[in-house]
Amino acid sequence: MSERVVHIRNLHKSFGDLDVLKGVDLDLFREENVVVLGRSGTGKSVLIKIMVGLLRQDEGIMEVLGREVSTLSTKDLNSLRLKIGFSFQNSALYDSMTVRENMEFPLVRNIKNLTKKEITHRIEELLDAVGLPQTINQMPSELSGGQKKRIGVARTLILNPEIMLYDEPTAGLDPITCVEINNLINEVRERYKTTSIVITHDLTCAKMTGDRMAVLLDGQFKAMGTFDEVFPRATDQRIKSFYDYNFTET
Numbered sequence: 001m002s003e004r005v006v007h008i009r010n011l012h013k014s015f016g017d018l019d020v021l022k023g024v025d026l027d028l029f030r031e032e033n034v035v036v037l038g039r040s041g042t043g044k045s046v047l048i049k050i051m052v053g054l055l056r057q058d059e060g061i062m063e064v065l066g067r068e069v070s071t072l073s074t075k076d077l078n079s080l081r082l083k084i085g086f087s088f089q090n091s092a093l094y095d096s097m098t099v100r101e102n103m104e105f106p107l108v109r110n111i112k113n114l115t116k117k118e119i120t121h122r123i124e125e126l127l128d129a130v131g132l133p134q135t136i137n138q139m140p141s142e143l144s145g146g147q148k149k150r151i152g153v154a155r156t157l158i159l160n161p162e163i164m165l166y167d168e169p170t171a172g173l174d175p176i177t178c179v180e181i182n183n184l185i186n187e188v189r190e191r192y193k194t195t196s197i198v199i200t201h202d203l204t205c206a207k208m209t210g211d212r213m214a215v216l217l218d219g220q221f222k223a224m225g226t227f228d229e230v231f232p233r234a235t236d237q238r239i240k241s242f243y244d245y246n247f248t249e250t
Helices: 044-051 074-081 099-110 116-129 145-157 175-192 203-209 237-247
Strands: 004-015 018-029 033-037 059-064 084-087 163-167 195-200 212-217 220-225
Touching: 004 044, 004 195, 018 044, 018 195, 018 220, 033 175, 033 203, 044 059, 044 163, 044 195, 084 145, 099 116, 099 145, 116 145, 116 175, 145 175, 163 175, 175 195, 175 203, 195 203, 203 237, 212 237, 220 237
Parallel strands: 033 195, 033 212, 084 163, 163 195
Antiparallel strands: 004 018, 004 059, 212 220
């Protein structure tokens, strides 16, 4: 059986009178892509924030790479975060920096004593991996939305994370670029042996990238399994309507 990378049990989180997570259970295994589906406000981002220690659960277990996140010291938490790459929905590139400088920033900040040659080699290797070696000296304003997403993924990979978190990776992109980003997520897993959580509303993205789907409803995962196990024959109307919204022609 594959190594368990993330172990979540009976996770609860409330904000005042608002119960967001009400007993979430999930295991994520080495080199697996799990897609977390749910409407806005269902707690997907809260789950991720607990995973990286930005929020603390009220109850339950959140183990990442064998460590209970809520018990870690600041030093150990920072060390864990370096093993988790976060690909933001808006790519989060610095507008005032070139692509090279954007890529260089996390590298020189977190890994000391690298030579200029080593830094350049790593940047060029990753830009080549995402198919954009020619953009190295361009500014973010010169890039398309799809290119920005790719550069964001490359920058996330520069610290060799074990776990990748993708936040709405296809949001705002045209259908052809969406397919390219979905393929990139799979290529990253294959090439860099990453384990990933993909947060999305896009069922085409889910179907293309996910080994398993986890549907978050009412603060719990109400359905879990392969795409064909969860969709399209869902009996829960909330899950069925999610599928119909994505795939039914009007």
